[in-house]
Amino acid sequence: MNKELDIAIVGGGVSGVYSAWRLQQELGDTHRIGLFEYSDRIGGRLYSRTLPGLPNVVAELGGMRFIPDDHVMVSTLVEELNLQTKDFPMGSKLPLYPSNGECSPEAGSENNLFYLRGQYFRYRDFAECPDKIPYQLEESERGYGPEDLQVKVMNLICPGFADMSLAEQMKVKVFGKEIWRFGFWNLLEHVLSNEAYLFMKEAGGYDANVANASAVTQLPATEYSDDTVFKTLKDGFQALPLKLCEEFAAAPGCLESSKRVNMLNRLAKIELHDCGEYRYVLTFQPTQVNSSGKVVDKDAPAYSVKVKRLILAMPRRSLELIESPFFDDPWLKENIPSVLIQKAIKMFMAYEQPWWRSLGLVAGRSVTDLPIRQTYYMGTECDQKECLKYGTDDEGKRVCKKEHTYGEPNTNSLLMASYNDIGTIPYWKGLEKGEHYPGFMPAYGAQGYTENEIVPKNQYQITTGMVEAAHRQIQALHNQKALPMPYSAIYQEWGDDPYGGGWHEWKANYRLDEIMCRMRHPVASEEIYIVGEAYSYEQGWVEGALNTAESTLAEFFALPTPKWLSKDKAQYEQWLKSHHNYLPVDCRKGGCSCQHSEQQPNASSKTLDKVTEFAYQGINHEYR
DSSP states (O other): OOSEEEEEEEOOBHHHHHHHHHHHHHHTTTOOEEEEOSSSOSBTTOOEEOOTTOTTSOEESSOOOBOTTTOHHHHHHHHHTTOOEEEOOSSEEEESSGGGGGGSOEEETTTOEEEETTEEEETTHHHHOGGGSOSOOOGGGTTOOHHHHHHHHHHHHSTTGGGSOHHHHHHOEETTEEGGGSBHHHHHHHHSOHHHHHHHHHHHSOGGGGSSBBHHHHSOOOTTOTTOOOEEETTOTTHHHHHHHHHHHHSOOSSOGGGTEEOSEEEEEEEEOSSSSOOEEEEEEEEEEOTTSOEEEOSSOOEEEEEEEEEEEOOHHHHHTOBOGGGGOHHHHHHGGGEEEEOEEEEEEEESSOGGGGGTOOSSEEEESSTTOEEEEEEEGGGOEEEEEEEEOTTSOEEEEEEEEOSOSSOOEEEEEEEEEGGGHHHHHTTSSSOBOOOOOOSSSOTTOOGGGSSOOOSSOOBHHHHHHHHHHHHHHTTOSOOOOOSEEEEEEEOSTTTOSSEEEEBTTSOHHHHHHHTTSOSTTSOEEEESSTTSSSTTSHHHHHHHHHHHHHHHSOOOOOTTTSSSHHHHHHHHTTOBTTBSSOGGGTSOOOOOOSSOTTOOHHHHHHHHHHHHHHHHTOOO
16 A cells, blocks of 8 residues: 555545546556545445356346436446446337237336235326226326326426426526425425325335425436336446456556555545645545444554545545545535435345246336335346347347347346335334345255355345345235245345445535536635535436546546547537536536526427327327
């Protein structure tokens, strides 16, 4: 470890290792650059595990996917690093109406299950059979799924809101005040019945989707629509930060490779010194992983590292845990709390066969108001395929011409048994204490494992009580009298220190456009920078972490545009129209100009026609 550095990056999540990787490429020959991580794992809230018998089906305990069309930095970076991608399907590719043959659309998620208020129905019933939906909705609220109802609200409040720039959105006024002053729940009560609000919350699967966060970022409902195309990485999303860290350590530079990545170090204090060339003295407390898998302080003395410039690649709660006069700055005190910390839990179960396939369920999710909230069908080992050769069909669409199955010959299958947030977290926390779930040896695929290794060790060890509770709810969600028990299971809770939560959302009454600009370099007189998902525009996504990191490196470290980002010129130029220096606002102006414009951004006949067409789909209550 080097006790004097030109640049220190604290935080081994994706924004931290990306910053280290880029800086080493551009400045490593002349600058000593060090990365510090409090745990024994690179990746932060990207955490990929595999269970015994399922070497090719990844359990994503943290972030799990990206949207290629929207997440340009992730897509191009993954390509640059030669990381293999795979589809993250949200439903079946089989025909929705088999009797219609080729004329039938794909089933997609239309047949996926909902179990709400003790009633069963499928996704398609929102439009086809609205009388099945067990909510006392107003006539104008019927015929829509939860995401479509949110689009209807957006169209009612401000047609075309999702197509506006952030600068334009910040100027919108509704019900007598700027929309950024509204919490989303507060805004919804103006236009929806309470039953409709509960419907959006419960049927949407995520409490966070209708949390009382800033209406500016909550109102556009585009991420979870049925036709959204998701991708993931074949070897797990954590492969991205791991690859970045590997290349950072291996790249040439003036600081030897073995001293660049420093694991198991908790940043406890930042001192500001007026004398000498090293302005900052960082105090690190060594940590260790105890027998329970938790990261705790080690019984060892703290040590200091002197640095000239510092990047804190950390979420809100991690920043709050650092002792430093730097955080006494009035602006920081006011704006560190500008984001909500949203807690989340993920639980995975491995089965000897995909029993859900007999119910017509292939991929995507089913939703309930029970504490498990969402169940995702993650895949079967023998069904893991990759395309070796692409071509085009008669309509010019890109299709796979040659496929290869790389999964092992067994039917072991993975279910994300629960993906829940906010309101249901206390239910599962109440079951954390107790006997650890033992699991059992599956008939196939677990050669080389002992009985004690079938349920993997994790910081949060899953208990028999948790598995049994989830199993009962899975049976209820799928309307099954009995289902086989899982042979293995694992879970992760994102709420404890140092993360605080799984993701963040902007609070109402904060100028998020100004804060996301300034938070990168919050105190002009200091060389301390803050990057990551928490104070980004794309909160909850890797794209947000990369955007803030690259924006900071470009503006304050004078790094040039990465060649891989601009390789596809047309895509890059289109992306630049909505990204000023990698953010959706021009930070040179401090945020969005609130100067009045005579040109109304949504004043378009196409926008209005689109709104009317969407309304007809709900009014007609017909399948679309």
